[in-house]
Amino acid sequence: MNKTILIGAVVAAAAIGATLFFTGGQQDTPTxxxxxxxxxxxxxxxxxxxxxxxxxxxxxxxxxxxxxxxxxxxxxxxxxxxxxxxxxxxxxxxxxxxxxxxxxxxxxxxxxxxxxxxxxxxxxxxxxxxxxxxxxxxxxxxxxx
CATH class of the missing domain: 1.10.760.10 (Cytochrome c-like domain)
Known part of the structure; x- marks a missing residue:
């Protein structure tokens, strides 16, 4: 597997995980x-x-x-x-x-x-x-x- 793709996938997963952790899984939705x-x-x-x-x-x-x-x-x-x-x-x-x-x-x-x-x-x-x-x-x- 291409190292660049693998690193990008790990960074994206970490960003998603951090977002969910710090927001408690809550997402902004329209009122x-x-x-x-x-x-x-x-x-x-x-x-x-x-x-x-x-x-x-x-x-x-x-x-x-x-x-x-x-x-x-x-x-x-x-x-x-x-x-x-x-x-x-x-x-x-x-x-x-x-x-x-x-x-x-x-x-x-x-x-x-x-x-x-x-x-x-x-x-x-x-x-x-x-x-x-x-x-x-x-x-x-x-x-x-």
Whole structure:
């Protein structure tokens, strides 16, 4: 094995160990509050203390159109719709465009057994962009990147 790689690995391990020792294993995390698990919700969602202005707009649109099936704060609704604050919807698996297409065209059931999602009426592309911003901010606070 290359000595440089070995020395680098030892130094990195020592740095990680020292960090964990001196912080007691605690890591800095964004300030959040835990939303109570609503009746019928599928997942528990931590909420950011503050949403960006676009996410605030998205939250209002989400509450008006999406929450009936996807639950408050995207926590899902047992028997109705999947949680969007879930690793299945992380950006590397469902890019932002997937949300635009879901609203425009609907979705054939493929990850969950909730049935098909019909296209959603009354949302502009700007509305959907704000909803995506809201969902992504919730996901980040919940460790979904």
């Amino acid at each position: 959040t509050s835990q939303a109570p698990l609503e009746k019928g919700a599928i997942v528990s969602v931590s909420l950011p203390d503050r949403l960006s202005s676009e996410a605030q707009i998205g939250e209002r649109a989400f509450d008006a159109v999406c929450a009936a099936c996807h639950g408050d704060n995207g926590a899902g609704v047992d028997g109705s719709g999947p949680p969007l604050v879930h690793k299945i919807y992380e950006p590397s698996h469902h890019a932002d465009m997937a949300f635009f297409m879901a609203v425009e065209r609907g979705v054939q059931a493929h990850h969950w057994s909730f049935g098909n999602m019909p296209p959603q009426q009354g949302l502009t592309r700007g509305d959907v962009a704000a909803i995506v911003t809201y969902v992504r901010e919730l996901q980040r606070v919940n460790g979904i990147n």
